[in-house]
Amino acid sequence: MFLKFLRSNISARSVHFEFRMSPELVLGFYKRVGLQTNFSPSLESVCILIHVMIRSRRYDDALVFMNNLLQTMGYSHLDVLEGLWDSYNPEISCPHVFDTLIRACTSFGDMNSAHEVIINLRMEKGFHVSVHAWNNFLNHLITSNELNSFWKKYTEMISCGYTENIYTYNLVVYALCKEMRLYEAISMFYRMLKVGIHPNVVTFNMIINGACKISDIELGLKLYRKMGIMSMEYISPNSITFNCLINGYSKLGNMKSAESLKDEMTKMGIKPNLITYATLVNGYLRKGCKKDAFRLCSHMVDKGIAPNNVVYNSIIHWLFFEGDTTTASAFLSYMIKTNILFDKFTNSILVTGLSRNGYLNEALDYHKWLVGKNLVDKDLFLENTLVHYLLRSGNESTLKVKQVLDDMIARGLSLDSVTYGSMIDGFSKQGSISNAIRVYDDMIKEGKKPNLVIYNSIVDGLCKNLSVDLAKIMVDELKKLGLFDVVTLNSLLNGFCANWNINEVLNLFFQMQEGNLVNEVTYNILVNFFCKIGSIQEGREIMEMMVANEVAPNSITYTILVTNAFKKSKVGCYSREKVIELHDDLMVKGVKPDGQTYDKIVGPLIGEESFEIS
DNA sequence: GTAGGGTTAG
Numbered sequence: 265m266f267l268k269f270l271r272s273n274i275s276a277r278s279v280h281f282e283f284r285m286s287p288e289l290v291l292g293f294y295k296r297v298g299l300q301t302n303f304s305p306s307l308e309s310v311c312i313l314i315h316v317m318i319r320s321r322r323y324d325d326a327l328v329f330m331n332n333l334l335q336t337m338g339y340s341h342l343d344v345l346e347g348l349w350d351s352y353n354p355e356i357s358c359p360h361v362f363d364t365l366i367r368a369c370t371s372f373g374d375m376n377s378a379h380e381v382i383i384n385l386r387m388e389k390g391f392h393v394s395v396h397a398w399n400n401f402l403n404h405l406i407t408s409n410e411l412n413s414f415w416k417k418y419t420e421m422i423s424c425g426y427t428e429n430i431y432t433y434n435l436v437v438y439a440l441c442k443e444m445r446l447y448e449a450i451s452m453f454y455r456m457l458k459v460g461i462h463p464n465v466v467t468f469n470m471i472i473n474g475a476c477k478i479s480d481i482e483l484g485l486k487l488y489r490k491m492g493i494m495s496m497e498y499i500s501p502n503s504i505t506f507n508c509l510i511n512g513y514s515k516l517g518n519m520k521s522a523e524s525l526k527d528e529m530t531k532m533g534i535k536p537n538l539i540t541y542a543t544l545v546n547g548y549l550r551k552g553c554k555k556d557a558f559r560l561c562s563h564m565v566d567k568g569i570a571p572n573n574v575v576y577n578s579i580i581h582w583l584f585f586e587g588d589t590t591t592a593s594a595f596l597s598y599m600i601k602t603n604i605l606f607d608k609f610t611n612s613i614l615v616t617g618l619s620r621n622g623y624l625n626e627a628l629d630y631h632k633w634l635v636g637k638n639l640v641d642k643d644l645f646l647e648n649t650l651v652h653y654l655l656r657s658g659n660e661s662t663l664k665v666k667q668v669l670d671d672m673i674a675r676g677l678s679l680d681s682v683t684y685g686s687m688i689d690g691f692s693k694q695g696s697i698s699n700a701i702r703v704y705d706d707m708i709k710e711g712k713k714p715n716l717v718i719y720n721s722i723v724d725g726l727c728k729n730l731s732v733d734l735a736k737i738m739v740d741e742l743k744k745l746g747l748f749d750v751v752t753l754n755s756l757l758n759g760f761c762a763n764w765n766i767n768e769v770l771n772l773f774f775q776m777q778e779g780n781l782v783n784e785v786t787y788n789i790l791v792n793f794f795c796k797i798g799s800i801q802e803g804r805e806i807m808e809m810m811v812a813n814e815v816a817p818n819s820i821t822y823t824i825l826v827t828n829a830f831k832k833s834k835v836g837c838y839s840r841e842k843v844i845e846l847h848d849d850l851m852v853k854g855v856k857p858d859g860q861t862y863d864k865i866v867g868p869l870i871g872e873e874s875f876e877i878s
Numbered sequence: 879g880t881a882g883g884g885t886t887a888g
Contacts, residue, residue, distance in 0.1 A: 403879070434879065441880095469880045476881095507881040514882095542882045574883045581884060609884050616885065648886040685887030720888035751888050 307339060311347040314364075315357040323364060330368035341369055341377035345384060363397035370404040378404070379417065392424065399431045406439050414439050430461050437467055441474030446483075449474055462498065465491075469504045476512025481521075484509055503529065507539050514547025519556070522547055538564070542574050549582035573599070577609045584617025592617060611639060615646045619653035627653070628664065635671070647672050648682045655690025662699075679710070685718050692725025700725055720751050727759025735759055736768075750781045754789060761793040769793060784815050788824055795828035800838055800846070803828065811853065819858040822850055830865045844869055 310329050317326035333339045339347070348361055362385060369378035378401050385391040398421045405414040418436065422428070428436075433456050440449035449471050456463050468491050475484035488509060491499050506529040513522035522544060526536050541564040548557035557579070561571055576599045583592035596614075599606070611634055618627035627650060634640050650668050654661040665687070669679065684707040691700035704722070707714065719742055726735035739756050742748045753776050760768040773790065776782050787810040795803035803825055807817055829846050832838035847866045851857065857866070 399879090431879065438880070464879095466880045471880095473881065502880095504881045509881095511882065537881095539882045544882095546883060572883095577883045579883095607883095612884050612886095643886095645884095645886055650886090652886055682887050687887085689887055715887090717888045722888090724888060749888090755888075 304337075307333065307337075307343065307347040308351055310337075311344070311351040314348065315351060315353065315361060318358050318361045318364060319356055326361070326364050327368055327371070330365060331372075334368060335372070341365070341374070341381055342384060345381050349389065359391070360394070362391065363394050363400075366393060366397045367400055370401055373404070373408060375401070375404060375408070375410065375413070386424070392426075395426050395429055395432065398426060399429075399435060402432070402435050406435060406442060409442075411439055411443055428461075430456075430464060430467075433461055433463075434466050434470065438470050441470050441477070444474070444478050446471070446474050446478060446480070463495070465499050465502055465505070468495075468499060469502075469508060472505060473508040473511075476508050476515075479512070479516060481509065481512040481516065484512055501529075501532075501534070503534050503537055503540065506534060507537075507543060510540060510547075511543045514543055514550070517547070517551050519544070519547050519551065519553070536567075538569050538572060538575075541569060542572075542578065545571075545575055546578040546582075549578060552582075552586065554582075573604050573607055573610065576604055577607075577613055580610070581613045581617065584613065584621060587621055589617070589621050589623070608639070608641065612646065616649050619649055622657070624650075624654060624657055624661070624664070628668070631668075632671075635675070642677060644672070644677065644680050644683060647677075648680075648686055651683060652686040652690065655687065655694065659694050659696065679707075681712060681715060681718070684712065685715075685721060688718055688725070689721040692721055692728065695729055697725055697729045697731075716747055716749060716752075719747060720749075720755060723752055724755040724758075727755050727762070732756070732759040732763050732765070750776070750783050750786065753781055754783070754785045757786065758789050761789055764797060766797065782813070782815070784810070784818055784821070787815055787817070788820050791821060792824045792828070795824065800825065800829045800832060800842075804846075817850070817853065817855045819856045819861075822855050823858045823861040825850065826861050826865055840869055 310333055314326045314329050317323070317329065330344065333344050333347075334341060344365060345362070348365065351357075352361075362381070366378045366381055369375070369381060382393055382397070382401070385393060402414060402418060402421070405411075405417060414435075418439075421432075426432075433452065437449045437452050440446070440452060453463050453467060453471065456467070468487060472484045472487050475481070475487065487494075488501055488505055491501055491505075506525055510522045510525050513519070513525065526540060526544065529536060529540075541560055545557045545560050548554070548560065561575065561579075564571065576595060580592050580595050580599075583589075583595065599610075611630075615627050615631055615634075618624070618630065631640070631646055631650060634646070640646060647668055651665055654665050654668070669683075672679070684703060687703045688700045688707075691697070691703065700722070704714070704718075707718075719738075723735050723738055723742075726732070726738065735756055736759075739748060739752060742752060753772065757769060757772050757776070760772060769790075773782075773786070776786060787806060791803045791806045791810075794806050807821060807825065810817055810821070825846060826843065829838050829843045833840050833843050844866065847857070847862075
């Protein structure tokens with residue numbers, strides 16, 4: 265009878281009753297006949313099974329059946345909806361079944377179908393899905409970063425007269441935090457209090473995380489400390505609260521505070537978890553403190569927490585970043601040996617890490633392998649990375665770039681603005697402005713509009729290829745269109761400097777100051793220019809001006825000054841002692857020295873000195 | 879439900 269039922273040769277209504285009491289039996293039968301060849305149950309029969317499963321609260325099994333219908337059997341979401349609607353039996357079925365269909369759609373990211381189900385039920389059948397279904401739908405929109413769509417659909421939900429619950433309010437807070445609208449998120453918190461919905465620890469955590477993400481740790485800490493008072497002692501922080509704050513400090517490089525928060529949570533009886541350690545390890549690596557990072561790794565192992573792929577990805581990324589490909593490979597091998605799976609982060613870290621360290625052929629091979637295994641996203645990130653580094657590796661790589669692009673096109677993908685931008689910039693930097701222009705023309709032919717970044721590449725290319733006059737004309741045109749920023753003007757300024765055109769340099773710099781379009785790059789360009797055209801002293805004066813205008817000198821400022829001073833010392837225009845004195849002065853001013861410059865210039869100078877003294 | 883890792887064009 266069961267087989268007959270599955271092929272719907274007998275009345276669905278009559279079997280409803282037969283099966284509703286024993287979902288186990290139904291599932292067992294279904295699985296057994298499923299193994300037979302030519303087995304193809306009708307839509308109606310599967311829909312009845314779904315009703316039975318929902319009735320007995322076996323939501324996961326119901327989801328599996330729905331996925332079967334939608335994914336393998338090729339029914340559309342609306343087919344399934346009709347099937348469920350037609351086989352709906354008020355004595356047995358629950359309205360909840362339609363919520364589950366929406367969950368099935370969102371679970372594989374098909375937000376449009378999910379919405380169509382909601383609309384169809386409302387418009388055609390006068391049925392309103394539950395607020396939970398809406399919440400699930402809205403949550404998926406946020407997690408897939410479709411925030412515009414989120415707000416539109418949220419408004420739709422409200423206008424249908426739904427009453428928001430705590431989950432809905434939290435979603436709104438979440439969305440506001442994601443859009444970095446922190447103060448609106450906080451006012452949402454008060455609105456919740458006003459309408460009698462108690463914010464919970466999730467609400468707090470999301471706002472605290474939002475504060476940390478915009479680097480306002482003080483605010484995050486304040487909220488954490490006031491959690492008790494603000495909730496009449498109902499809510500206390502959990503591990504997520506601490507992890508958010510620890511992450512905030514780690515991103516800012518303040519590892520001391522990050523670690524003391526870890527101690528604080530431990531004292532409160534909240535155990536640091538895998539995420540706590542992963543966050544701290546990443547924070548130390550970001551600062552270049554490998555020793556501390558590895559200390560925490562062994563600490564976590566001692567506590568019985570094994571590092572996972574996230575921790576390994578982090579380690580490998582930062583090792584590649586500082587050029588230590590040997591140790592990076594060692595960790596990769598260890599990852600493979602201990603069966604820790606690669607994910608899309610690992611793949612991306614590998615392709616970028618190999619490329620930026622000059623292992624372009626290896627990067628290309630690995631990428632090819634990934635394509636073969638169908639493990640590459642459609643977002644062109646890896647391809648654009650390859651194009652970028654290939655073009656920077658010299659002009660013999662043009663053929664390989666072509667290969668990457670051809671493969672891309674063969675896979676049905678087309679170049680995006682980043683591909684074009686990377687190529688235009690790469691060719692400009694190689695000095696082959698004709699190729700850059702060819703790419704630009706292709707881009708226009710493809711109907712793609714150039715953006716500011718691309719215009720800036722071209723301006724920079726013109727300046728670097730000694731056509732500053734042309735660049736100036738172009739910038740004037742861009743200004744008329746309002747299409748320029750500090751980067752555009754920095755390129756032009758740099759071009760004037762390269763031509764030793766002091767009048768234009770000063771003129772443009774004053775204009776930039778007036779327009780408040782000055783950043784640390786602007787000053788670095790000028791520091792370099794005055795070191796070359798004038799004296800180290802003049803360069804240092806520009807730096808003083810930089811500090812006075814509250815722009816912090818960075819490691820590039822350091823390199824510019826120290827390198828220029830050293831060059832002058834070699835031709836006897838500057839003493840070696842003064843180079844060291846310059847270094848000391850920069851250190852006192854809090855300028856971060858550049859490691860390479862220090863090792864190459866200052867270190868040896870100091871070594872020589874101390875040798876002479878001893 | 880909220881927390882951790884990567885990033886490509888000036």
